[in-house]
Structure formats: structure tokens, C-alpha cells
Amino acid sequence: xxxxxxxxxxxxxxxxxxxxxxxxxxxxxxxxxxxxxxxxxxxxxxxxxxxxxxxxxxxxxxxxxxxxxxxxxxxxxxxxxxxxxxxxxxxxxxxxxxxxxxxxxxxxxxxxxxxxxxxxxxxxxxxxxxxxxxxxxxxxxxxxxxxxxxxxxxxxxxxxxxxxxxxxxxxxxxxxxxxxxxxxxxxxxxxxxxxxxxxx
Amino acid sequence: xxxxxxxxxxxxxxxxxxxxxxxxxxxxxxxxxxxxxxxxxxxxxxxxxxxxxxxxxxxxxxxxxxxxxxxxxxxxxxxxxxxxxxxxxxxxxxxxxxxxxx
Ligand SMILES: Nc1nc2c(ncn2[C@@H]2O[C@H](COP(=O)(O)OP(=O)(O)OP(=O)(O)O)[C@@H](O)[C@H]2O)c(=O)[nH]1
Ligand SMILES: [Mg+2]
Numbered sequence: 001x002x003x004x005x006x007x008x009x010x011x012x013x014x015x016x017x018x019x020x021x022x023x024x025x026x027x028x029x030x031x032x033x034x035x036x037x038x039x040x041x042x043x044x045x046x047x048x049x050x051x052x053x054x055x056x057x058x059x060x061x062x063x064x065x066x067x068x069x070x071x072x073x074x075x076x077x078x079x080x081x082x083x084x085x086x087x088x089x090x091x092x093x094x095x096x097x098x099x100x101x102x103x104x105x106x107x108x109x110x111x112x113x114x115x116x117x118x119x120x121x122x123x124x125x126x127x128x129x130x131x132x133x134x135x136x137x138x139x140x141x142x143x144x145x146x147x148x149x150x151x152x153x154x155x156x157x158x159x160x161x162x163x164x165x166x167x168x169x170x171x172x173x174x175x176x177x178x179x180x181x182x183x184x185x186x187x188x189x190x191x192x193x194x195x196x197x198x199x200x
Numbered sequence: 201x202x203x204x205x206x207x208x209x210x211x212x213x214x215x216x217x218x219x220x221x222x223x224x225x226x227x228x229x230x231x232x233x234x235x236x237x238x239x240x241x242x243x244x245x246x247x248x249x250x251x252x253x254x255x256x257x258x259x260x261x262x263x264x265x266x267x268x269x270x271x272x273x274x275x276x277x278x279x280x281x282x283x284x285x286x287x288x289x290x291x292x293x294x295x296x297x298x299x300x301x302x
Pocket of ligand 1: 030031033035037093145146148175176
């Protein structure tokens with residue numbers, strides 16, 4: 001399906017009305033480049049918002065790292081991109097520690113989809129995120145962050161290693177590059193649209 | 201009405217947009233300091249997440265405060281997306297176009 005063609009003629013000004021927001025989730029393992037990705041395309045420097053989980057223990061697997069065991073603060077970064085005069089895209093990076101699942105429902109509810117950032121040296125770090133999006137039925141794509149350049153045979157192995165279905169796009173990206181992150185987001189939105197079309 | 205109040209609070213999306221109403225702009229000194237600051241912040245539209253971050257409040261605290269302020273008419277809240285809480289195809293087209301034009 002080629003949305004480049006179908007939307008080529010869609011140059012009408014945004015419908016006037018109240019400003020609307022949409023969001024995209026940027027997920028992946030610890031230190032994989034989520035904040036860098038958000039910052040590369042955001043018009044503001046990424047902000048951090050915190051959520052507090054009280055009476056913890058559920059969902060935390062390593063309490064020794066949590067000094068106060070009754071409350072835990074989870075930080076997530078986000079950025080903002082004005083897409084037209086009345087449409088704002090928010091990009092939310094998931095908390096680095098995937099074990100704080102209580103944030104994820106808030107992050108994913110109503111989202112367009114998710115970019116799962118992957119470092120080929122630590123593929124397993126993204127398994128939990130992929131499982132979550134599969135379960136939630138949220139469209140996602142895999143973006144291999146090319147830290148030191150990725151060999152093509154590694155790319156071939158990625159789909160198999162992650163065992164994602166054939167229709168899930170796998171792209172490479174440079175999280176530091178605005179152009180590259182932009183293209184990755186475009187790929188995700190196209191994927192979400194094709195999923196939408198397939199469902200009707 | 202009371203049922204709607206609780207629902208509106210807890211369903212407020214992190215990307216929901218908040219704008220100060222004329223009433224909020226003119227409210228001035230009678231307000232709690234936090235409410236006053238949120239009224240100032242949201243003269244230019246902000247998401248719930250931005251309010252929490254800029255006010256250095258946990259998300260849950262900001263969510264309750266924004267719900268209260270919306271109820272007293274100081275701010276207007278625009279929930280995101282479309283009908284079933286999922287962006288529809290027309291909105292996705294707009295997002296795609298916006299990204300291509302960046
Ligand atoms: N060489 C290279 N370095 C990168 C790239 N992307 C990110 N980095 C670096 O990798 C480090 C981690 O990046 P972050 O963006 O902080 O990663 P993160 O996923 O937000 O990390 P956590 O939030 O701690 O999980 C930083 O020092 C980045 O500068 C990349 O594409 N290439
Ligand atoms: Mg980060």
C-alpha cells in the first residue's frame with residue numbers, strides 16, 4: 001500500500017477548530033537512544049515528567065535498588081512537534097527500566113503507535129516492549145539504532161531473532177539525526193494506516 | 201454530572217491539551233498559587249504532560265489539579281484524537297502530511 005500517492009493530493013489546510021494532539025511512543029531497552037531520538041525531532045528540548053507509584057512491590061523485580069520501598073518515582077522524557085497550526089504530536093520515551101509497567105497504559109492509550117528502538121548488540125532488551133505492544137494491539141515498527149554502523153547480515157537476523165511478523169516494518173535509523181527520526185516516524189504512521197485499512 | 205467529573209479526571213490523557221479560558225486569565229489574585237501558575241502557563245496551549253513537567257509535579261497530581269481547574273472554568277481541556285480514543289484515518293493522514301512537511 002502506498003500512502004505517498006494516496007495522500008499526495010491532500011494539501012488542504014487543516015480543518016479549523018480546536019487544536020488536537022496525537023502521540024507516539026518511543027520504546028526500547030536501557031540506553032538504546034530513546035531520549036536522543038525524541039530530542040532529535042522535538043521542537044522543545046525534551047521535558048521530563050514523573051509518575052509516582054505507591055505501595056510498590058508489584059511490578060518491581062529488584063527492590064534492593066529502590067531505597068524507599070513504598071513509593072517509586074518513574075521518569076519519562078517527552079518532546080513536542082507541531083505538525084500543522086492545529087495539530088501537535090507528542091513523543092513519549094518509555095522509562096528506561098521496562099519493569100515499571102504501571103506507566104505503560106497511560107503511555108499507550110490512544111497512541112498512533114510505537115517505535116521500538118533496538119541495539120543489535122543487545123537485542124533481548126526490547127523483547128518486553130514488543131510483547132507489550134503485541135498484547136495491546138498497538139501498531140509498532142522496529143528501528144535499529146545504528147550506533148557503529150550495522151552490517152547487512154545483522155539486519156537479516158534481526159527479524160528472526162525478534163520473531164516479529166512479516167508485516168512489521170524493520171528500519172535502520174540514527175537517533176541523533178532529525179531527518180532519520182522523521183523518516184522513522186513516517187514509516188510508523190504509514191504502518192498504522194495500513195493496519196487501519198486492513199481492519200475495515 | 202458528578203459521574204462525569206470523576207471520569208473526566210481519570211481519563212485525562214497525558215497528551216490532552218489545556219488552554220486558559222478568559223475566566224482563568226482574569227481570575228488573578230484569588231487563586232491558589234499553583235492554579236495561578238497553570239493559568240499563566242496555558243495561555244499558550246500545553247499538554248497535561250508539559251504542565252506536570254514545567255510545574256515539577258508528579259503526573260497524577262497535575263491530572264487532578266487540571267481536572268479541578270477545568271471544572272471551575274479556569275482552563276479548557278481538549279482530549280486528544282477521535283471517537284474511540286484511537287486516531288482515525290483522516291487524522292493519520294494529517295499526521296503523515298505534517299511529518300513530511302517538517
Ligand atoms: N554513536 C551513537 N550514539 C548514540 C546514538 N543514539 C544515542 N547515542 C548515545 O547513547 C547514549 C544513550 O542514549 P539515550 O538517548 O540517553 O538513551 P535512552 O534510551 O534514553 O536511555 P535511558 O533513558 O537511560 O534508557 C547517549 O550517550 C547517546 O548520546 C547513535 O545513534 N549513535
Ligand atoms: Mg532516556
